């Protein structure tokens with residue numbers, strides 16, 4: 004009776020022991036029960052791991068028995084010894100890292116490479132082990148202090164020796180983030196990736212992790228993921244990238260937060276790796292897919308932030324901080340001064356996106372250091388992704404890279420200021436020199452202690468191995484004392500993998516934190532489309548709900564990659580995947596809509612390495628992570644078939660084979676050749692897709708602008724403060740240089756660059772999110788057969804001969820900039836333009852010295868305007884003002900405005916310098932909260948125009964008709 008009960012409990016016992024998330028099937032339980040029942044009563048115990056061979060050895064040889072028992076005793080003693088050492092090591096390491104600080108900042112100075120010389124410049128950076136000395140002028144210099152400074156001759160080994168403790172602490176369950184930050188071309192990728200001769204931090208760290216695991220007496224499960232954040236979109240770098248123009252783009256990924264604040268990236272491929280080589284292969288594969296391009300500053304510049312995630316799981320170590328923790332390696336995109344790099348078109352957009360997210364990261368780190376209540380994680384995708392790995396209980400390393408060249412002085416100042424800001428509180432807590440020295444001595448002692456413990460542990464491990472060998476020869480059995488005597492081994496599962504269990508488990512898998520939320524709290528497909536987060540994996544949706552013309556299918560386990568029928572975006576060359584954003588917009592369209600007629604689906608596959616044994620435990624434990632689509636071209640054949648295992652070799656091979664005539668190799672990377680536009684042939688569905696995409700861009704940029712509007716006001720104050728501090732320090736530099744520095748400072752500190760016009764400091768809105776892309780309909784209007792180009796507008800102020808302010812509209816059409824002969828008189832006032840309606844392109848003051856436009860001024864005006872409008876609104880309630888009557892008269896105009904957005908256009912008669920009307924672009928299906936907000940502002944804006952009596956200022960009816968268009 005008793006045994007029957009315990010057999011019944013078997014399932015739940017094993018279940019809880021293994022930490023599994025789901026129940027075993029009855030078939031499985033039955034088969035295990037059968038095995039147990041059939042065991043001979045005097046047979047070896049099922050608890051093989053206890054290694055009590057005394058009972059199993061029935062030779063009767065007493066000597067042998069006692070020898071075995073002695074060895075067993077020794078093994079047990081050694082194991083407990085090793086456990087003690089582990090605990091000790093963990094404590095000492097914690098102490099060591101606490102002393103060092105949770106956020107540590109290093110500085111690495113790039114060497115001058117061959118063929119490169121200083122020319123008439125001189126090196127401006129000198130260093131000792133923890134100080135960087137910046138020579139500002141011949142007799143002025145400034146010193147910055149860091150946790151460690153690596154001079155130009157420092158090797159990768161030296162850098163890694165500082166990173167290693169953090170990697171070690173990752174095995175104790177700490178989350179860790181290692182960033183490479185710096186100006187473009189200063190060696191971030193070199194530090195992280197390295198080259199075959201001197202591998203970088205990522206390969207070294209992975210190797211160190213696996214080595215540590217070998218020394219550990221626990222079993223760990225590692226999964227590897229790699230993604231990039233390109234212009235605000237998250238791209239999985241391990242999924243097959245499109246090689247041909249016709250290939251579908253993998254969907255952009257979305258971030259999910261679980262109720263405990265944990266971050267998960269939906270459908271990010273996470274592949275289990277059991278050794279260093281496997282991880283390295285995946286890492287190389289991911290690196291090949293990164294978005295890079297040649298810029299003025301770097302031949303092979305990263306145009307995105309690349310993030311490598313290693314998840315570490317250990318079920319049997321309660322002393323670890325958490326069961327699963329993450330280590331992130333982040334190769335940040337290079338901060339760049341647009342004025343210097345002269346980037347335009349897509350490069351400009353990429354640069355802006357990078358600068359923006361870098362400044363958001365700076366804000367987060369600074370807030371964490373200052374222990375602020377509110378940490379602004381939501382300001383960028385980068386900080387959102389890293390949210391649960393930054394901050395308390397996590398280790399952060401920032402490797403700031405600088406160039407020693409004088410010509411890069413401004414960028415260097417900015418980078419060093421950024422780094423100092425990230426380290427500021429830590430600096431404050433450092434105290435006097437004496438305290439610092441004391442701390443350093445303590446750290447050295449702790450470091451030595453860690454080394455001693457590790458050496459001792461290694462010796463004991465060697466002894467255990469020897470004893471195990473001895474035991475093996477004595478018993479002619481497999482060594483029973485494994486590295487984890489009291490823990491289940493993750494790599495050795497039950498002998499008979501039960502496919503049923505596998506498929507069931509896999510069916511339960513792909514649920515992110517979202518699936519744990521009540522249904523009514525989850526985003527709908529359409530809300531996901533609007534927020535740009537929809538990528539079509541679906542769960543819990545019956546097939547009949549699909550409203551499509553293509554065949555029905557079982558959606559529960561499918562990842563869908565929409566196929567792009569025609570590419571109508573032209574690449575401005577030299578970038579691999581430069582069309583990513585535009586194409587992504589399309590690919591993220593809901594599969595349930597009619598827009599994605601040409602979608603293919605493919606199974607979620609589990610990716611297993613060939614050398615890895617498939618066991619139920621493996622697959623179950625990794626279940627939360629291991630899902631991968633075999634390839635975007637595969638059509639789901641058998642929807643209900645059980646999970647298939649894809650050999651990772653084949654999977655990696657499939658990446659290689661997918662070369663096409665439309666791609667070519669550039670610096671060992673595949674560069675995608677993107678065909679020219681063929682818009683005339685576009686199917687209606689695609690046009691609709693475009694509309695949805697445009698709307699999405701429109702909405703998201705509107706949201707972002709709202710945030711920046713307020714932030715910029717704060718930043719202006721920062722600029723003034725910084726400017727004042729520089730002046731105080733008496734940095735004897737030409738004014739332009741100082742302003743350059745200021746502009747850089749602004750950018751790195753999340754502000755706008757400056758340039759001078761007539762001796763005044765002006766802010767350019769380079770870091771503002773550019774306005775929505777607008778289709779230029781002029782070509783259509785003039786009967787041109789060429790497809791409408793993507794174009795953006797910028798507005799610049801100028802003065803004519805009579806000193807009258809003029810406003811110039813610059814139209815940028817896919818990289819080519821042209822300035823129509825449009826002059827908008829300032830009498831109309833730039834103050835009456837909403838910044839959200841404009842795209843501020845950066846204009847190099849050297850090239851366009853007569854063009855100046857202070858967006859800040861514009862915004863100040865706008866602010867003033869809003870106040871005025873607010874005032875007027877108040878007045879309206881009391882009195883029947885003229886504006887009210889005007890409003891009434893023009894109500895149809897305002898009604899019309901609800902679905903319109905306006906652009907200014909010029910009067911055909913140049914002698915009559917008035918704005919005549921506004922060209923408008925109708926946006927179909929304008930919905931969502933952002934759009935409503937936009938409408939509100941437009942209405943207020945129009946009412947203000949009317950209220951202020953623009954008709955009296957000479958604006959004719961046409962102007963208002965323009966609003967109605």
Ligand SMILES: Nc1ncnc2c1ncn2[C@@H]1O[C@H](COP(=O)(O)OP(=O)(O)OP(=O)(O)O)[C@@H](O)[C@H]1O
Nearest residue numbers: 113114187188189190191192193301304305336337
């Ligand atoms: N410490 C170094 N030793 C040797 N070469 C270096 C070092 N740092 C950088 N380089 C070289 O400088 C060049 C630019 O480096 P890298 O591409 O890593 O810069 P980056 O900061 O990643 O630039 P971006 O931000 O534009 O991607 C490369 O050719 C790299 O090999």
